[in-house]
Amino acid sequence: MKKLLTPAVFCLGIILSACSSTGTVEEGTGSVEDRNVGAVTTVTPTSPRSAALAALRDPNSPLSKRSIYFDFDSYVVKPEFQSLVQAHGRFLAQNPDFKVLIQGNADERGSREYNLALGQKRAEAVKNALLTFGAREDQVEAVSLGEEKPICTDRTEECYAQNRRADILYSGEF
Amino acid sequence: MRGFAHHLFHWRLVVTLLLATCAALPARAQLTVEITGAGGQRIPIAIPYLAGEELLPTPISQIVGQDLAKSGIFQLVDVGLLRLPEDQIPDYANLAVRGADAVLAGSATVLGAGQYEVRVRVFDTRRQVDLGGILYRFTPSQTRATAHRIADFVYEKLTGIPGYFASRLAYVVKQGNRYELRISEADGSNSVPALISQEPIISPAWSPDGTKVAYVSFEAKKPIVYVHELATGQRRVVANFKGSNSAPAFSPDGQSIALALTRDGISQIYLIPVSGGGPVRLSRSSAIDTEPVFSPDGRHLYFTSDRGGSPQIYRMPASGGAAERITFEGEYNVSPDVSPDGKLLTFVTRNQGRYQVALLDLQTRQQLILSDSTRDESPSFAPNGRMIVYASEFGGRGSLFAVSTDGKVRLRLSAEGADVREPAWGPLPR
Numbered sequence: 001m002k003k004l005l006t007p008a009v010f011c012l013g014i015i016l017s018a019c020s021s022t023g024t025v026e027e028g029t030g031s032v033e034d035r036n037v038g039a040v041t042t043v044t045p046t047s048p049r050s051a052a053l054a055a056l057r058d059p060n061s062p063l064s065k066r067s068i069y070f071d072f073d074s075y076v077v078k079p080e081f082q083s084l085v086q087a088h089g090r091f092l093a094q095n096p097d098f099k100v101l102i103q104g105n106a107d108e109r110g111s112r113e114y115n116l117a118l119g120q121k122r123a124e125a126v127k128n129a130l131l132t133f134g135a136r137e138d139q140v141e142a143v144s145l146g147e148e149k150p151i152c153t154d155r156t157e158e159c160y161a162q163n164r165r166a167d168i169l170y171s172g173e174f
Numbered sequence: 175m176r177g178f179a180h181h182l183f184h185w186r187l188v189v190t191l192l193l194a195t196c197a198a199l200p201a202r203a204q205l206t207v208e209i210t211g212a213g214g215q216r217i218p219i220a221i222p223y224l225a226g227e228e229l230l231p232t233p234i235s236q237i238v239g240q241d242l243a244k245s246g247i248f249q250l251v252d253v254g255l256l257r258l259p260e261d262q263i264p265d266y267a268n269l270a271v272r273g274a275d276a277v278l279a280g281s282a283t284v285l286g287a288g289q290y291e292v293r294v295r296v297f298d299t300r301r302q303v304d305l306g307g308i309l310y311r312f313t314p315s316q317t318r319a320t321a322h323r324i325a326d327f328v329y330e331k332l333t334g335i336p337g338y339f340a341s342r343l344a345y346v347v348k349q350g351n352r353y354e355l356r357i358s359e360a361d362g363s364n365s366v367p368a369l370i371s372q373e374p375i376i377s378p379a380w381s382p383d384g385t386k387v388a389y390v391s392f393e394a395k396k397p398i399v400y401v402h403e404l405a406t407g408q409r410r411v412v413a414n415f416k417g418s419n420s421a422p423a424f425s426p427d428g429q430s431i432a433l434a435l436t437r438d439g440i441s442q443i444y445l446i447p448v449s450g451g452g453p454v455r456l457s458r459s460s461a462i463d464t465e466p467v468f469s470p471d472g473r474h475l476y477f478t479s480d481r482g483g484s485p486q487i488y489r490m491p492a493s494g495g496a497a498e499r500i501t502f503e504g505e506y507n508v509s510p511d512v513s514p515d516g517k518l519l520t521f522v523t524r525n526q527g528r529y530q531v532a533l534l535d536l537q538t539r540q541q542l543i544l545s546d547s548t549r550d551e552s553p554s555f556a557p558n559g560r561m562i563v564y565a566s567e568f569g570g571r572g573s574l575f576a577v578s579t580d581g582k583v584r585l586r587l588s589a590e591g592a593d594v595r596e597p598a599w600g601p602l603p604r
Contacts (some may be wrong), residue, residue: 073484073506110529111508111522111551112376112596113421114478115439116390116397116484117434117462122419124439143396144418144436148374 022120052095055169068126070164072107075121077129086127088168089133096136099171102126104144107160112146119144122166145173194414216249217332220274220299222256225281230290231314237321238278241339242328244361245560246583253277260295260307260346269299276305278328288313294324305331319603326602335438338556342600343563344368344378344387345574349592355389357404358373360556360599362587368404379422379431380446380600388412388422388431399433401448411444413453423467424448425492432456432466432475432492443477445492456494465509467491469516476500476510476519487521491501503532503541509552513559520544520553520562531564533579544577554599565595 056063060132077085092098104123106115125143130140151158224230242248251274258264258279269277280294308327309429312320319340326337334354340358347354358365367391369375373392380387388401393397397420399413413419417436420495424431431448434441443466444453457463461481472492474506479488479497484505490497501507506524509525513520516536523532528548534541544562553564556576568586572593576585588594 009255073480109549110506110524111465111478111485112510113434113465114462116376116418116420117436117464120436120441121462124436129550142417142436146397148376148392 006024023064026032038079049097050096052091056091061101063091066168068122068166068168070122070166072160072164073118075118077125078089084130086133087127089130089135089172091138092130093134094142096139099132099139100135100141101169101171102130102140102142102166104142104166105149105163105167106149107163108150109160116144116146116148121147122164126168186258198341216247218249218251218273218275219332220251220253220256220269220272220277221327222253222258222277222279222296224292225257225259227257227282229284230282230317232317232321233323234282234292234317234321235278235280235322236333237318238325241325241361243339245329245337245339246578247329247333247560248497252603263382264297264299266297266299266302273341274301276328276332278324285311287340288318290314292324294327296328301599318359324358326399330418335560336558336602338558338561338599338602341557341602342384343574344380344598345565345594346375346596347589347594348374348572351407355387355402357387357600361585368407369409376573376596377421378596378598380598381424382426382428382601383527384601384603386424388424390420390422397407399431401431410450412448412450413444415453421465425468426470426472426551432468434466442473454494456492457490457497458494459497467510467512469512470514471516476512478508478510487519500536507532511554511562513555513579514557514560517560518555520555520564522550522553522564531562531577533562542581544579544581546573550575552596552598554597559604563597563599565597567604 016036025122055061062084065084068101102123104119123144127140127142150163152162175217185417219242221235227233227235239250243250251272253272256380259281264277264279275554277297277299278294280292282290282292288534289311289582290471291311293307295396296305298305306522310320310482322339325512325552329337341360343358343360345356347356351372353371354367355369355375355378356365356367371393376390378387378389386403388399390399392398397418398411399419399422400409401412402409412431413433415435415437419435421434422431429448431444432443432445434443435453441462441464442455443463444455445456446453459481461479463477463479464480466475474489475492476487476489478485487501487507488497488501488512489500504523508522510519510521519534519536521532522529525543531544531550531553533544534543547566549567551565552560555562561578563574565572566574566575572595573586573588574594574597
C-alpha cells in the first residue's frame with residue numbers, strides 16, 4: 001500500500017508545485033489588479049518550501065530515498081544508510097518548518113510485542129541519527145507498527161528483509 | 175514428544191476417537207486423587223444421560239462428557255442408554271465391569287417460568303463412595319455455562335484441582351483488513367466479538383475477575399492500551415503516551431496494569447492504575463523491556479528484555495528494581511506467562527529456527543518444548559495451570575492450539591477463512 005501511496009503523494013506534489021509556480025509566473029507577468037491586492041506577499045513564504053519539496057521528490061536526490069533496512073533482530077543503522085540519513089538530517093536542519101514521522105517495522109517472526117518494541121527501537125535509531133545530523137527533537141517523531149503492517153507477505157527471506165524497515169514520512173505524506 | 179500429525183487433529187476428531195475407542199479399552203487406571211501430573215493416566219468415567227434430560231434445551235450430559243474427554247485426564251466409558259438419578263445408589267459392580275472408575279449421576283427438572291434445575295452427584299465406583307453432589311438452577315441461555323460448571327465440579331472431585339471448562343478465551347480473528355477481538359467458551363465455542371476494527375488489535379489480557387479485557391488497538395494509527403468492560407462494551411484508554419503503548423497485564427488484585435511504554439525513548443515497563451492516573455516506571459535499562467506479566471502472588475514481574483544481547487525472560491520485583499535472568503537456553507525466549515501456582519513458566523523459544531512453546535519448571539530448572547510447530551506465539555495458561563493455549567498455524571492460516579503441560583493432550587481451534595491469533599485464557603467465573 002505504501003509503495004502505491006508514495007507515487008500518488010509524489011504526483012500530488014508535482015501538481016501542487018506546478019500550481020504554485022504558475023502563481024509565481026503570474027506574479028511576474030501579472031496584471032495590475034493582482035499587484036494592487038498585494039497577493040504577492042502571501043505566496044513568497046511557500047516558495048522555499050516548494051523548492052525544498054521538489055528536492056525531497058527529485059528522484060536523483062538522496063532525499064527521495066526514505067527507507068532504512070535492518071538486519072534480523074537488529075536496530076543498528078547500517079553504514080550503507082548513513083548517507084541517506086545524513087541527507088535527511090541536514091535537510092531538516094536547513095528546513096526547520098518541516099517535520100517527519102518515522103515508522104519502524106519488523107518481520108513477522110517471533111513475538112508481536114517484542115517486534116513492536118523492535119520497530120520502535122529502529123525508528124528511534126533513525127531519529128537519533130537525524131538529530132546527530134542537525135534535526136531538532138520537535139521535528140522528528142518515532143513510532144512503531146511492529147509486524148502488523150507488512151509491505152510484503154511472502155514467507156521468504158527477501159520479503160522479511162523488506163519488512164525490517166524504518167520509513168521516513170514528511171508531514172503531509174501520512 | 176508425540177508425532178507432529180498427532181496434534182493436527184481437530185478436537186472433535188480427538189473426542190470422536192476417544193468415544194469410539196474407550197469402550198473397547200480396558201480400564202488401566204485406578205481412581206486416585208493424585209492422578210494429575212506428568213504422565214498421569216486417564217480416569218475412566220461414565221456420564222449417563224440425566225434423568226429428565228430431554229426436558230433441557232441442550233443435553234448437558236453430552237457437554238460435560240465432551241469437556242472431560244477434551245481435558246485428556248478422563249476417558250469416557252460408554253454406558254448406552256443408562257439413566258442414573260443422583261438420589262439412587264449406582265450399580266457399582268456393573269459399572270466396574272464396564273471399566274468405569276467413576277460415574278456422574280443426575281437428574282433434570284423444569285421449574286417453570288423458563289427455569290431449570292439440575293442435580294448431579296459423583297460416585298467412586300471402585301471404592302463405592304459418594305464424592306459429593308451439587309445443584310444448579312438456570313435459564314435456557316445459561317445451559318451451556320451450567321454444563322461447563324458441572325464438568326468443573328466433576329474434574330475437581332476426581333483430581334483434587336479445579337477445572338477450567340467454565341472459563342473463557344479472548345483472541346483476535348483477522349479476516350482481510352477486519353480485526354475482531356472475540357470472547358468464547360474455553361473450547362472456542364459460542365464466540366462473540368467484543369471489538370471490531372479496521373486496524374490491528376493485539377495482546378488481550380484478562381482482569382482477574384474476568385469482567386474486563388485490556389488490549390492494544392491501532393485504531394488511532396498507533397498502539398494505544400484500552401480497558402474494555404465485556405458486559406457493557408464500555409471501554410477506556412488507559413495509556414496513550416508518546417510512542418508505543420502496549421503489552422498490558424493486570425495485577426492479581428485487579429487494581430493496576432503493568433505495560434510497556436516508549437514515552438522515554440525505548441520500550442520500558444511501567445505500572446499504571448486501572449482507575450486512571452500517571453504511570454510509574456519500573457524497569458530502567460537501555461534495552462528493550464516488554465511483555466510484563468505478574469507472578470500470581472503479585473510480588474514479581476516476569477518480562478522480556480534484550481539487555482543481555484538477545485531477547486530473554488527476566489524477573490524483577492513488582493515495585494521495580496534489580497532483575498534476574500530466568501531463561502538461558504537458546505538466543506530467543508519471549509512472551510512469558512506464569513502458571514496460577516507460580517511454579518511454571520511458559521514462553522516462546524526459538525529452537526533451530528523454529529518458534530515453539532516451551533515450559534520451564536522454575537524450581538527444578540527443567541525445560542521442555544511442548545510443540546512441534548514452527549510459528550508459535552502468545553502462550554497462555556488455563557486457570558488451573560494444566561493446559562496452555564497458544565497461537566500457531568495450520569494450513570498456512572493462524573489457528574489456536576491447546577496443549578496439556580505434560581505434552582499429551584492437544585487441541586486445535588481454527589476459523590474458516592480467517593487467521594486466529596493472540597489467545598488469552600481467562601479466569602474461572604467467581
